[in-house]
Amino acid sequence: MKIAIIGAGLIGVRRARVARAAGDEVVAVYDPDTARAQLLATEVRACLSDSAEAAIALSDIAVVATPNKYLEPAAQRAMETGRHVLIEKPMGRNLEEAHRLFKTQATHRGVVFKVGFNHRYHPAIMAAHAAFTAGKIGTATFLRATYGHGGRPGCEKEWRGNPDLAGGGELTDQGVHLLDLTCWLMNRPDWAFAQRRTFVWPLQELEDNGFFTLGWNDGRLAQMHTSWTQWKNRFSYQIYGTAGALEIEGLGGSYGEESLTLTLRKPEGGAPDVQRQVFTGPDESWRLEWEDFRRAINQGGSPMGNASEGLEVMAALDALYRSSDSFRPVTIDYPHRNETRK
Ligand SMILES: NC(=O)c1ccc[n+]([C@@H]2O[C@H](COP(=O)([O-])OP(=O)(O)OC[C@H]3O[C@@H](n4cnc5c(N)ncnc54)[C@H](O)[C@@H]3O)[C@@H](O)[C@H]2O)c1
Incomplete structure (x- = not known):
């Protein structure tokens, strides 16, 4: 599947490598720190996007690994346009943001949404x-x-x-x-x-x-x-x-x-x-978590750390x-x- 990495820091890079090793293709990277984005895009042979929206548009799956403030908007955008989402923990900055994500997921039932709880x-x-x-x-x-x-x-x-x-x-x-x-x-x-x-x-x-x-x-x-x-x-x-x-x-x-x-x-x-x-x-743990997420996408069902569990936390x-x-x-x-x- 085609992956967009939103946020090319420590975890975004790790997720990109794990996805590739599992046979998925990282097609787009967005990070406002363009040097970081470029470094990752070059490594994984992806295109450098100038916005989260542009990166998401090219993908089947959005991996959102930004500072907490930007997790919700990117994940919302991805779900609203029918992309599966792996969002890093926490599920937004607070309960309100998490609840909005939960509600969006509930209205996009085909979207697999997982919170990154690698532990x-x-x-x-x-x-x-x-x-x-x-x-x-x-x-x-x-x-x-x-x-x-x-x-x-x-x-x-x-x-x-x-x-x-x-x-x-x-x-x-x-x-x-x-x-x-x-x-x-x-x-x-x-x-x-x-x-x-x-x-x-x-x-x-x-x-x-x-x-x-x-x-x-x-x-x-x-x-x-x-x-x-x-x-x-x-x-x-x-x-x-x-x-x-x-x-x-x-x-x-x-x-x-x-x-x-x-x-x-x-x-x-x-x-x-x-x-x-x-x-x-x-x-x-990162590889197994990716496999769990991909299994939910391929076979249906829910990954561990779904929207409901993320909201509980x-x-x-x-x-x-x-x-x-x-x-x-x-x-x-x-x-x-x-x-x-x-
Ligand atoms: N599962 C875990 O154990 C674990 C461990 C560490 C971090 N995290 C989570 O991962 C997320 C990222 O943490 P990190 O340690 O990789 O941080 P980081 O600082 O290494 O990386 C964050 C990246 O996001 C970029 N960024 C900033 N604003 C952005 C925006 N609007 N759109 C896209 N990218 C943007 C930054 O430039 C930076 O490159 C956080 O939500 C954090 O809680 C999870």
Whole structure:
């Protein structure tokens, strides 16, 4: 299929390479930074477009990998003209933008819309999901997670440090991955309590740390922390149940060795059985995510991280900000609760 890359930065380049390696053709690249666009266009032998609209017009699929502010307009344009869309996380800057995208997708049923949640395709995370849904650790009780890196001097000058371009700070940046994994594993939470802080970086109103609790009406709880002042990169996601636990550490690369530890308690008590699996291969998550997206286009059905799931994440994210601002636990308001799901 013919791919348009909108935004030729870190992720746009990665997506272009993955699409090509899978046998798709990158036909057009748009980035207002023409040097970047040219570099990618030359590499993948695509044409350089002078607008997102022009690039989309040449394509079957639009990959939208811009700063958060420009995700929605490009994805809207692509869907309205019948193109399939892979939009990077988050699904827009806020719940309002995500809801508009959801509604557009709902009126263009032939369009496959996927939010880029590559974490779901990490081997330890896939294995944990499979073990959890197979009931290995019994009934879920609580989750604990930490995700973060150390930011960098000057980050306030990048688009992620600009409230208008980013929409939010670290909760919006890496926090959405934790929210996505949690909704995927445990279904959508009912309420949230959050606090956000700007401890170190001069980011105006944007947070460099977010601390939150998610709750379900049946009593399950999730405690999570996402940070741009986590000086050594860290990903840790732990799922506890009545019969055991699944603990994911690392994502490979700068996040350290990726592993999954399954702990099973013995009904009679005493030391539990512990099995640790280490995943040392290269990061295949981007390739697997592309395959999932393409499978949905070719065979019908929905990819992981569809419009409904993306909107769920943004509803939970919206609740985190509302809770932090009001210093109260808040009910998560899912705008599509009564709308058609796909
Ligand atoms: N799935 C993940 O783990 C993951 C990781 C990093 C980033 N992301 C997401 O990918 C998106 C891009 O992030 P990045 O790290 O590649 O950023 P980046 O800064 O490396 O690249 C963004 C590119 O978009 C270009 N751009 C700016 N305005 C544009 C416009 N109006 N139209 C087209 N292009 C425009 C910039 O010039 C830049 O080249 C963000 O939404 C981000 O949240 C996802």
